[in-house]
Amino acid sequence: MRPEELKTGGLGASAGELTAQSLEAPGQGSPEGRGMAKPAAAASEDTAAPGTGAARTLLPGAVIGMLGGGQLGRMMALAGSAMGYRFVALDPAPDAPCGQVTPQITAAYDDRDAARELARRADVITYEFENVDADVAALLTAESYVPQGSALLYTTQHRLREKAAVEAAGVPVAPYRKVGSLAELTAAAAELGLPCVLKTATGGYDGKGQAVIRQPEELEAAFRQVAPGASAGGALPELVLEKFVPFKCEISVVAARSASGEVKSFPAAENIHVNNILHLSIVPARVPEEIQRRACELAERIVSGMNAVGLLAVEMFVTESGELFVNELAPRPHNSGHYTMDACVTSQFEQHVRAICNLPLGDTSLLTPVVMVNVLGQHLDGAIQAVCAPDEAGNRLGVAPKLHIYGKAESKTGRKMGHINLLCKDTGDGLSWVEQTNLWRN
Numbered sequence: 001m002r003p004e005e006l007k008t009g010g011l012g013a014s015a016g017e018l019t020a021q022s023l024e025a026p027g028q029g030s031p032e033g034r035g036m037a038k039p040a041a042a043a044s045e046d047t048a049a050p051g052t053g054a055a056r057t058l059l060p061g062a063v064i065g066m067l068g069g070g071q072l073g074r075m076m077a078l079a080g081s082a083m084g085y086r087f088v089a090l091d092p093a094p095d096a097p098c099g100q101v102t103p104q105i106t107a108a109y110d111d112r113d114a115a116r117e118l119a120r121r122a123d124v125i126t127y128e129f130e131n132v133d134a135d136v137a138a139l140l141t142a143e144s145y146v147p148q149g150s151a152l153l154y155t156t157q158h159r160l161r162e163k164a165a166v167e168a169a170g171v172p173v174a175p176y177r178k179v180g181s182l183a184e185l186t187a188a189a190a191e192l193g194l195p196c197v198l199k200t201a202t203g204g205y206d207g208k209g210q211a212v213i214r215q216p217e218e219l220e221a222a223f224r225q226v227a228p229g230a231s232a233g234g235a236l237p238e239l240v241l242e243k244f245v246p247f248k249c250e251i252s253v254v255a256a257r258s259a260s261g262e263v264k265s266f267p268a269a270e271n272i273h274v275n276n277i278l279h280l281s282i283v284p285a286r287v288p289e290e291i292q293r294r295a296c297e298l299a300e301r302i303v304s305g306m307n308a309v310g311l312l313a314v315e316m317f318v319t320e321s322g323e324l325f326v327n328e329l330a331p332r333p334h335n336s337g338h339y340t341m342d343a344c345v346t347s348q349f350e351q352h353v354r355a356i357c358n359l360p361l362g363d364t365s366l367l368t369p370v371v372m373v374n375v376l377g378q379h380l381d382g383a384i385q386a387v388c389a390p391d392e393a394g395n396r397l398g399v400a401p402k403l404h405i406y407g408k409a410e411s412k413t414g415r416k417m418g419h420i421n422l423l424c425k426d427t428g429d430g431l432s433w434v435e436q437t438n439l440w441r442n
């Protein structure tokens, strides 16, 4: 049986209306869907571009192909599978976290044959990391349906393009300058005033590829650290110098936009980093409600302005005077959105599946205050013991810990191995639980 084609009119079309409009099947079949009672890939416009409103609706039974098989892919597959979607992941590591819960194609990300196989087996393609090879993205767009398109990836792969896009949406970022040489860095630092943060335009994560500069004497060392190739006579680096924002706290909002243009955001999370790695997300964020609301508005403005499809995580700084500056974007589920798995009506992973499959977006309401604590390699054994034994602290504090472990082959210091969502009556109780388990004293 071939997947049915459904015609959808975009926003406002309910699932009931869609099934009433079944048409003949398109060419892209899904082998995994055969023999199912009602596999339900659907398409209205083969030429549908992200953001145009001419979007395909894919009902449960359709196969979602995932570029990347890490923990984000795994949690997306678990959420989507619960709804009846099928998944296939492409990842170079055998037995990757996602591959433990879905079929996996084991091959390099730039392996064109493997990408082609992913396209053949899937009705729709998504990704769980943003550094997708441009050639592979183009191939998948040509040979399959990629509702997220490649423009969003192109923008968010590069800090300068990303900042320009955020500004174009009318949302403030910290003052910044493009920098390609030590001379330009010196001039930019004089213009912006120290302290500043120097960052590589591409490829940085968890604080890697950046340096804080507080004194003029530190400029050269920072340049050599962030662009080691340049001092050895290599190609000119693409760097960005940002004004250091003396933030009161960091927050993030995960927003979603569906293929037909519906937009919703999750409540803002307050994020605390240790060694540049996310340690805690606290929800509700401990900032005035007006700031929480404004943060959601800004995130929704960006996701709309960029015509993004799927999830977009927006990291922001909150200053003492209540100003918000966007720091960076991630076009995928985000660590700071993991709290939604247990604390919201809809999880960020379900929302992403809904957005790319063009279902109505789910309710993002917060059901309970929550603290998410990351479990890194050095916390893994202790965290499992704490949650798998009678939990005296949890009982006393009225905190319910929900454990999520990603199934990574090797545990290392600093590697994200899992997280715990601490459901509580007040986030102070969740924070006390973290204190009292005595595990997170790095």
Ligand SMILES: Nc1ncnc2c1ncn2[C@@H]1O[C@H](COP(=O)(O)OP(=O)(O)O)[C@@H](O)[C@H]1O
Pocket: 174, 197, 204, 205, 206, 207, 208, 242, 243, 244, 245, 246, 247, 250, 273, 276, 315, 327, 328
């Ligand atoms: N302009 C800035 N002002 C103050 N702190 C910053 C600035 N840029 C980055 N940081 C700090 O460094 C952390 C990591 O920077 P970020 O740009 O988010 O890179 P990454 O890709 O590593 O997450 C931020 O969460 C924040 O704590």
Ligand SMILES: [Mg+2]
Pocket: 206, 315, 328
């Ligand atoms: Mg960041």
